[in-house]
Each structure stands twice: as C-alpha cells, then as structure tokens.
Amino acid sequence: MTKFSRRSFLRSTGMAGAAALAAPLVARAAGDTIKIGGLHDLSGALDSVGVPMNQVFKLAIDEINEAGGLLGKMVEPVIYDPQSNMSLYSQYATQMALKDRVDVVMGGITSASRETIRPIFHRYKTFYFYNTQYEGGVCDRNEITLGTTPAQTVARLIPYGMKLYGKKVYTIAADYNYGHITAAWVKRYVEENGGEVVETEFFPLDVAQFGATISKIQGAKPDFVLSALVGTSHLGFYRQWAASGMKSEIPVMSTVLGAGGSDQLILTAEEGNGITASFGYFEEIDNPTNKAFLAKVAAAYPDKDWVMSEISEVTYEGVKMWADAVADAGTTDRDALLEVLTSGKTYDMPAGKVKIDPKTQHAIRDVYIAELQDQIFNILESYPNSPPADTQMVCDLVANPDSNQHFEISL
Amino acid sequence: MDYTLVIALEMVRAIAWLVLLSSGLAIIFGMMRIINFAHGEFLMLGGYTVVISTGHGVNEWVAMLVLAPIVVGIFGVIVERLVIQRLYGRILDSLLATWGLSMLMIGGVTMIFGNSVTGVATPLGGMSIGAYQVPRYNFVLIFAAIALLLIIWAVLKFTKAGLIARATMQNPDMSEALGIPTRWVYMATFGIGSAVTGFAGALLAPMTGVVPTMGVNFIAQSFITVITGGASIITGTLAAAGLLGSISQGMTFLTGPVYGDAALLLAALVLLRLLPQGITGRIFKKSL
Structure with missing residues (x-):
C-alpha cells in the first residue's frame, strides 16, 4: 500500500485534472486522432445484436491503441445509437460524414439500415464496412462487405441436409425481403441437388403461434424443415415444435438461429438440441487466433450475456483489417486502402482465413455448419475459402468501379 | 380423419387462446369502459x-396458476389506485395514460431484465393422434379457457360480489346511493381483470418465451376480440373468439398465416359494419 496523504492526493489529482483539461488541446494540436465511426443499434428492437457488436468494436479499437495507435495517432471511436430507427440512421450517418469527418464507418445491422446509410457514405466518400450476414447483391466501390451471403451458407447447408436426411424440404420463413430471398435461394439449391421443396410458408414477424403450421408440416412429411424465421416471436416455433414431440421425428435446419448470439441461450437445451445452422463463425472454431480473441473478450466483458456470433466477430475483423490496411498504406485515404485490401492479402482472423474478393469487395471466407447441443454450436463441417458466388454473378467492381447499387439477384 | 381431428383441435385451441387473451381486457373494458392499452404489457408481466x-x-405450475395472477393482480390494483381511478368516464384520457404506462413497463422491464430472457420449457411434452404429434399443452389451454369462463360466470351470477359488480357497472350513481363503495368495486374489478390477463401471459410464456416488447404482438387481437364481442363479458368473448378463431385458423390451414391474419381482420371488419355494438350489442343482449 502506498501512503496516502492530503498533499500527495492534491498533487496527483491536480496533475491529472490539468492533464485531462489539456488533453483535447494537445490532441488537436497534434493534428487530430484517426476517427472510426460505429453505428450499431444500442437500444430498440435490435439492441440484443447491436450491443455485442459495439462491445467488440470498442475492443478492437482498444487493441489498436494499446499497440501504439495508427500512423502515430490514437484511434478514436465515434459512436452513435440509431435506436433501431431508420431516420436516426440517416441523420447520424450524415453527421459522421460531414460533421465528425470520420475516416471509416463500421455498422448497420439490417439490410434496411444498410440501404439507408450506404448511399450517404457513398455520396460523401466516407469509407464504409458492412459486417452483417445478409442476402447478397451489394455492389458499391465505397463498401467492404464482410458478412456471409446465401451462396456461402445456404448453398452449404442444403446439400448437407439433403445428404443426411433426404430430398423433401419444407421451408418456413419470415415474411419480409430477407425471408423471401432466402426462401428463393433454398428452392434453387434444393432443386439443383435434385430435391423438392414441398411447401414454403411465410410468417409476419409478430406471429407467435405455430400450431397450424406444425400440423401441416406433419401432413406434408418432409425429410427436414428449413427455417428462415427471424426474431423473438418466431422463436415460438422451436418451442412448440419441441412441445409437439416433433424434434425426434423431423430435423430442423436454420439460416438464422444463432446469428445474433442470443437465440441459443433463449431456447432451452431440449428445445434447441439438434438444430443445425451455417455461419462464417462459431465460438468453437479451433485455432489460436480465436482462442486468444475469446479470452480477450471474456476479460473485457466478464458479465456479457451473449455468445460470440458471426455478426460480432466480423465487426472485429472489419476494424482490424481496416487498421492493417492503414498501417500498410500509410494513409487513411479510401482509394489507397481499397488497393491494399483488394490486393489478395489473406488475413488471419478468429473465424479462419479471410480474403477480400476484388470484384465484389465481399469476403472469401471459411464457412461452417454446426449443430446446437446443450446451447452450444458444435462444428460438424467446414468449407474453406467459400466465395460470395451470388454477388459475383451480378457485380464486378473491377470493370465498373462506379457501381453504386444493391442488385436483387434474380433466381 | 386424423388430420381433420388435428385441425379441429387446433381450431379449438385458437379459440381458447383468444378467450384467455381477451377475458382480462373484456372485464376491464367491458365493465369499466377503460381502454387498457397496457394490456399487452400486463400479459408480458x-x-x-x-x-x-x-x-x-x-x-x-405454481408459478403459472398462482403466482402470475397474484403478482399481476396486485400490480393492477396499484395502477388503478395511482392512475386509472382518476380517469373513469374519460375514455380517451385512459387510452393515453395506459399507453404511456405500457411504454414505461417495457422500458422498466428492459432495464431490469434486459432485452432478452431465457424462456421456460413447455411442460407435458407431446402426444400422438394417429400419425400426428400434438403438444399436450394444447389441452391445458383449452381447459384453462373453459374453467376461466365458468368461474367468471359463476361469480357474476351467483355471488353477492358479482351482483354488486354488475350493479355498479350498470348504474354507479344508484349503487353509490344504495351504500355500495363503488371506488372499491372498481379497484377490485381492475385488479381481477389484471390477474386474468397475468394468468393468460403465464400460460403464454412456455409457448413463445418472453421479451419486454412481446405485448404489441397480442394487443390488436385482444382488442379486436373484445370489441367484436360487444358489451357482455362471457357471451361476447366466447362468440367473438369462436368466430374469429375458427375463421383465422381455418384460413391459416388452407393458405398460410398471412391470410389467416387477414381473414381475422376482414371478419372483424364485416362484423363491426353489420353490428357496430359488437355481437352482443344485438344478439344475446341480455346475456352476461
């Protein structure tokens, strides 16, 4: 214990106070910090996803600063909470681009929020990273898209399920663009593999009672059920499915369950056991980078009530890859960074090896299929270097660098 | 044959669910003319x-059958004392106040328990009807709805408390003149309505799990059922739930849940055009 006298107390706090007061001036005099914007929903309907993303985002920045910052400057996070509200998204995006003049932005969760902010960042040439798994098709020179698309996940999950269980598939999906597009991909992959989608049903997001559907599924006798259900109301399906005793009868695969890092904890072990899903990241990935990453997260957020999922891990990737490119290029200029990022460099990330496809500026990454057992996803299969084949069908940024569009990939 | 049976069962379950969902609201709205916009949040609680x-x-089972009604009932009494008692006869003000209350409850529960909570497993497991598997829990819902209606009916019809309640609802001034402390009657009625809603929410928890914002998913259905039902609590609720439940569930079986929901709304729309006072506004007028 150090001795604590009034005099030493005054001296230390006085100096700390002076330092704190002087800090902003010093920073400004030294030619600013490097600013990195974070736009994740910290409240509202999507906060259970946005909060972990934001925590991992800050962790990645702390890591960079602890290692001495970038280009001799500290990296400063600029964080706003768009509250799951699209008008706030556009307001904060504009603010980040024009007032804060951030060097790069990570964020946007739903496709709706991305399509709100992407044109804004494009217009003001604010470099933008979108880190969510989504339906594919964004073609924008200003955006790096790191999350998985259906050609990476659904394309793996369907043949896997058909090989294991059989060729008759029953699709249940959320009734908005994600569900419809995913259902179309499911149909395509099932048919490509010589199978049949016996029925596709869509559910508005507030539907919580699935009794009728469960009976219909039993009537249709599929070999497995493919669920693209979204949100907490839809979790009722898995509960009621288990309560009907159907779990041992017909297997369920999902393109969504576990995406946000909390579904697997909300369902009890009995309800969740045996459900398979496919993502670009699961906590159980066995490599030293991932182990170190998870240890750091656990140390930084000991009270966290979520599981690391693709969406958060990819946010970490985004910050780290951008920082790596800045260090490499010696500048935060977007075009210089794009050159580095699309040069074919392979990044060693917790999720595995990640590379950026220069044509689509989407990630070529390892994709995994995992089965939920006692609230933990156990990895069954991995598919290294999976390309975003869907977006590649419609997007070529090398040939058309001015493209600024979200293509609906026609099936 | 099995399939028909399964569909029939599913329809009865849907009706039972509407009865459970809207009984509490029917008591509060039907008897006291208070629009409780926080109804969904009472379910959530x-x-x-x-x-x-x-x-x-x-x-x-203790939690569902005993604790939940008591907790939400007590909460209802507190709300009545603090807010609702000042708003009798002011139907729009009551709407606004309870809407505020609902936001307060969502915010409060989110602050205390976070935006997601582990659910509970559905008890009892499944059983088979021919080639089909159905949850045994369905029968719990159906039985609970029947029991609830019977209890409300018996209380209103045969007990002194029921008589006092009915008198107060019909003519509060006269009742007051006859020495009935109407303030306490209102408080008790609101508490009981809340308790019934809490009971419904408790039965819902194992099926869907709980989140602070779950109330909005149910409030429309509840109001549609109560308003379609009209003034009398039991007959109205039962008639509206029976009609709307079978129409929407039938459509869900035939086409899918989107049209099921649409059919429910359409049916309610047509009914209210023909019977603006609800089903019991014209038919079964004298019923409870």
Whole structure:
C-alpha cells in the first residue's frame, strides 16, 4: 500500500485534472486522432445484436491503441445509437460524414439500415464496412462487405441436409425481403441437388403461434424443415415444435438461429438440441487466433450475456483489417486502402482465413455448419475459402468501379 | 380423419387462446369502459413472473396458476389506485395514460431484465393422434379457457360480489346511493381483470418465451376480440373468439398465416359494419 496523504492526493489529482483539461488541446494540436465511426443499434428492437457488436468494436479499437495507435495517432471511436430507427440512421450517418469527418464507418445491422446509410457514405466518400450476414447483391466501390451471403451458407447447408436426411424440404420463413430471398435461394439449391421443396410458408414477424403450421408440416412429411424465421416471436416455433414431440421425428435446419448470439441461450437445451445452422463463425472454431480473441473478450466483458456470433466477430475483423490496411498504406485515404485490401492479402482472423474478393469487395471466407447441443454450436463441417458466388454473378467492381447499387439477384 | 381431428383441435385451441387473451381486457373494458392499452404489457408481466420464478426454483405450475395472477393482480390494483381511478368516464384520457404506462413497463422491464430472457420449457411434452404429434399443452389451454369462463360466470351470477359488480357497472350513481363503495368495486374489478390477463401471459410464456416488447404482438387481437364481442363479458368473448378463431385458423390451414391474419381482420371488419355494438350489442343482449 502506498501512503496516502492530503498533499500527495492534491498533487496527483491536480496533475491529472490539468492533464485531462489539456488533453483535447494537445490532441488537436497534434493534428487530430484517426476517427472510426460505429453505428450499431444500442437500444430498440435490435439492441440484443447491436450491443455485442459495439462491445467488440470498442475492443478492437482498444487493441489498436494499446499497440501504439495508427500512423502515430490514437484511434478514436465515434459512436452513435440509431435506436433501431431508420431516420436516426440517416441523420447520424450524415453527421459522421460531414460533421465528425470520420475516416471509416463500421455498422448497420439490417439490410434496411444498410440501404439507408450506404448511399450517404457513398455520396460523401466516407469509407464504409458492412459486417452483417445478409442476402447478397451489394455492389458499391465505397463498401467492404464482410458478412456471409446465401451462396456461402445456404448453398452449404442444403446439400448437407439433403445428404443426411433426404430430398423433401419444407421451408418456413419470415415474411419480409430477407425471408423471401432466402426462401428463393433454398428452392434453387434444393432443386439443383435434385430435391423438392414441398411447401414454403411465410410468417409476419409478430406471429407467435405455430400450431397450424406444425400440423401441416406433419401432413406434408418432409425429410427436414428449413427455417428462415427471424426474431423473438418466431422463436415460438422451436418451442412448440419441441412441445409437439416433433424434434425426434423431423430435423430442423436454420439460416438464422444463432446469428445474433442470443437465440441459443433463449431456447432451452431440449428445445434447441439438434438444430443445425451455417455461419462464417462459431465460438468453437479451433485455432489460436480465436482462442486468444475469446479470452480477450471474456476479460473485457466478464458479465456479457451473449455468445460470440458471426455478426460480432466480423465487426472485429472489419476494424482490424481496416487498421492493417492503414498501417500498410500509410494513409487513411479510401482509394489507397481499397488497393491494399483488394490486393489478395489473406488475413488471419478468429473465424479462419479471410480474403477480400476484388470484384465484389465481399469476403472469401471459411464457412461452417454446426449443430446446437446443450446451447452450444458444435462444428460438424467446414468449407474453406467459400466465395460470395451470388454477388459475383451480378457485380464486378473491377470493370465498373462506379457501381453504386444493391442488385436483387434474380433466381 | 386424423388430420381433420388435428385441425379441429387446433381450431379449438385458437379459440381458447383468444378467450384467455381477451377475458382480462373484456372485464376491464367491458365493465369499466377503460381502454387498457397496457394490456399487452400486463400479459408480458405475467410471462415474466413465470420465467423469473421458475428460474428461482418455483414449480412451473405454481408459478403459472398462482403466482402470475397474484403478482399481476396486485400490480393492477396499484395502477388503478395511482392512475386509472382518476380517469373513469374519460375514455380517451385512459387510452393515453395506459399507453404511456405500457411504454414505461417495457422500458422498466428492459432495464431490469434486459432485452432478452431465457424462456421456460413447455411442460407435458407431446402426444400422438394417429400419425400426428400434438403438444399436450394444447389441452391445458383449452381447459384453462373453459374453467376461466365458468368461474367468471359463476361469480357474476351467483355471488353477492358479482351482483354488486354488475350493479355498479350498470348504474354507479344508484349503487353509490344504495351504500355500495363503488371506488372499491372498481379497484377490485381492475385488479381481477389484471390477474386474468397475468394468468393468460403465464400460460403464454412456455409457448413463445418472453421479451419486454412481446405485448404489441397480442394487443390488436385482444382488442379486436373484445370489441367484436360487444358489451357482455362471457357471451361476447366466447362468440367473438369462436368466430374469429375458427375463421383465422381455418384460413391459416388452407393458405398460410398471412391470410389467416387477414381473414381475422376482414371478419372483424364485416362484423363491426353489420353490428357496430359488437355481437352482443344485438344478439344475446341480455346475456352476461
């Protein structure tokens, strides 16, 4: 214990106070910090996803600063909470681009929020990273898209399920663009593999009672059920499915369950056991980078009530890859960074090896299929270097660098 | 044959669910003319009571059948004393106040328990009807709805408390003149309505799990059922739930849940055009 006298107390706090007061001036005099914007929903309907993303985002920045910052400057996070509200998204995006003049932005969760902010960042040439798994098709020179698309996940999950269980598939999906597009991909992959989608049903997001559907599924006798259900109301399906005793009868695969890092904890072990899903990241990935990453997260957020999922891990990737490119290029200029990022460099990330496809500026990454057992996803299969084949069908940024569009990939 | 049976069962379950969902609201709205916009949040509170208390080792059935109605009932009485008692006869003000209350409850529960909570497993497991598997829990819902209606009916019809309640609702001034403390009657009625809603929320928890914002998913259905039903609590609720439940569930079987929901709304629309006072506004007028 150090001795604590009034005099030493005054001296230390006085100096700390002076330092704190002087800090902003010093920073400004030294030619600013490097600013990195974070736009994740910290409240509202999507906060259970946005909060972990934001925590991992800050962790990645702390890591960079602890290692001495970038280009001799500290990296400063600029964080706003768009509250799951699209008008706030556009307001904060504009603010980040024009007032804060951030060097790069990570964020946007739903496709709706991305399509709100992407044109804004494009217009003001604010470099933008979108880190969510989504339906594919964004073609924008200003955006790096790191999350998985259906050609990476659904394309793996369907043949896997058909090989294991059989060729008759029953699709249940959320009734908005994600569900419809995913259902179309499911149909395509099932048919490509010589199978049949016996029925596709869509559910508005507030539907919580699935009794009728469960009976219909039993009537249709599929070999497995493919669920693209979204949100907490839809979790009722898995509960009621288990309560009907159907779990041992017909297997369920999902393109969504576990995406946000909390579904697997909300369902009890009995309800969740045996459900398979496919993502670009699961906590159980066995490599030293991932182990170190998870240890750091656990140390930084000991009270966290979520599981690391693709969406958060990819946010970490985004910050780290951008920082790596800045260090490499010696500048935060977007075009210089794009050159580095699309040069074919392979990044060693917790999720595995990640590379950026220069044509689509989407990630070529390892994709995994995992089965939920006692609230933990156990990895069954991995598919290294999976390309975003869907977006590649419609997007070529090398040939058309001015493209600024979200293509609906026609099936 | 099995399939027909399964569909029939599913329809009865849907009706039972509408009865459970809207009985509490029917008591509060039907008897006291208070629009309780926080109805969905009262359900949510019932659900949370079950999830939290079973998490602390309480038996699931005790939590559902005893704890949830008591907790939400007491909460209802507190709300009545603090807010509602000042708003009798001011139907629009009551709407606004309870809407505020609903936001307060969502915010409060989110602050205390976070935006997501582990659910509880559905008890009893499944059983087979021919080639089909159905949850046994369905029968719990159906039985609970029947029991609830019978209890409300018996209380209103045969007990002194029921007589006093009916008198107060029909003519509060006269009742007051006859020495009935109407303030207390209102408070008790609101408490009982809340307790019934809490009970419904408790039964819902094992099926869907609970989140602070779950109320909005149910409030429309509840109001549609109560308003379609009209003034009398039991006959109205039963008639509206029977009609709307079978129409929407039938459509869900035929086409899918989107059209099921649409059919429910359409049916309610047509009914209210023909019977603006609800089903019991014209038919079964004298019923309870």
